[in-house]
Amino acid sequence: QVQLVESGGGVVQPGRSLRLSCAASGFTFSSFGMHWVRQTPGKGLEWVAVIWYDGSKKYYADSVEGRFTISRDNSKNTLFLQMNSLRAEDTAVYYCARGSGSSSLDSWGQGTLVTVSS
Amino acid sequence: DIQMTQSPSSLSASVGDRVTITCRASQSISSYLNWYQQKPGKAPKLLMYAASRLQSGVPSRFSGSGSETDFTLTISSLQPEDFATYYCQQSYNTLFTFGQGTKLDIK
Numbered sequence: 001q002v003q004l005v006e007s008g009g010g011v012v013q014p015g016r017s018l019r020l021s022c023a024a025s026g027f028t029f030s031s032f033g034m035h036w037v038r039q040t041p042g043k044g045l046e047w048v049a050v051i052w053y054d055g056s057k058k059y060y061a062d063s064v065e066g067r068f069t070i071s072r073d074n075s076k077n078t079l080f081l082q083m084n085s086l087r088a089e090d091t092a093v094y095y096c097a098r099g100s101g102s103s104s105l106d107s108w109g110q111g112t113l114v115t116v117s118s
Numbered sequence: 119d120i121q122m123t124q125s126p127s128s129l130s131a132s133v134g135d136r137v138t139i140t141c142r143a144s145q146s147i148s149s150y151l152n153w154y155q156q157k158p159g160k161a162p163k164l165l166m167y168a169a170s171r172l173q174s175g176v177p178s179r180f181s182g183s184g185s186e187t188d189f190t191l192t193i194s195s196l197q198p199e200d201f202a203t204y205y206c207q208q209s210y211n212t213l214f215t216f217g218q219g220t221k222l223d224i225k
């Protein structure tokens with residue numbers, strides 16, 4: 001079955017960087033667009049970024065544009081999110097999710113917590 | 119950006135009740151509207167896609183309707199496992215956006 005496992009979260013100081021990974025299995029990773037979605041503790045969901053199945057296109061939420069970079073390694077079935085110049089407001093649980101052909105997010109990982117604090 | 123507004127923000131209901139949650143888009147999104155269910159400490163789960171299509175494995179007591187700017191998610195007869203938070207999400211624009219969520223709890 002489809003499995004997505006995020007890793008790389010932790011506590012980081014404001015202004016520093018962190019790289020999240022999402023290991024995919026159970027499906028042909030190279031055929032699907034992939035997304036990152038975050039959720040501030042106790043709050044709602046915020047879409048962060050998407051990367052096309054072949055990595056050819058990438059789009060970002062305004063709140064992270066210019067600071068975050070989404071990438072993928074199809075040979076290793078892994079999605080990444082490079083987060084630079086982190087701010088307190090980036091504190092959240094970060095989920096990776098698979099984009100379906102119907103333009104929905106049909107499978108999600110369990111999430112990894114990023115805490116930005118001095 | 120397309121703004122998504124859900125109502126109500128919270129809702130109390132009883133097992134067996136019929137409940138409806140509304141989602142409104144700030145511009146027309148055709149039928150590019152999805153619904154998710156999230157339980158505490160868990161990842162969201164896709165319930166409905168394309169406004170009215172039931173995701174595989176989701177019980178038929180869930181249904182969705184609407185187009186353009188106004189959408190609804192209906193649960194025909196609430197079960198104990200349905201108490202959760204529900205989110206709508208538009209996929210008309212490449213930059214997805216979610217509603218703020220509707221928390222459904224037990225009356």
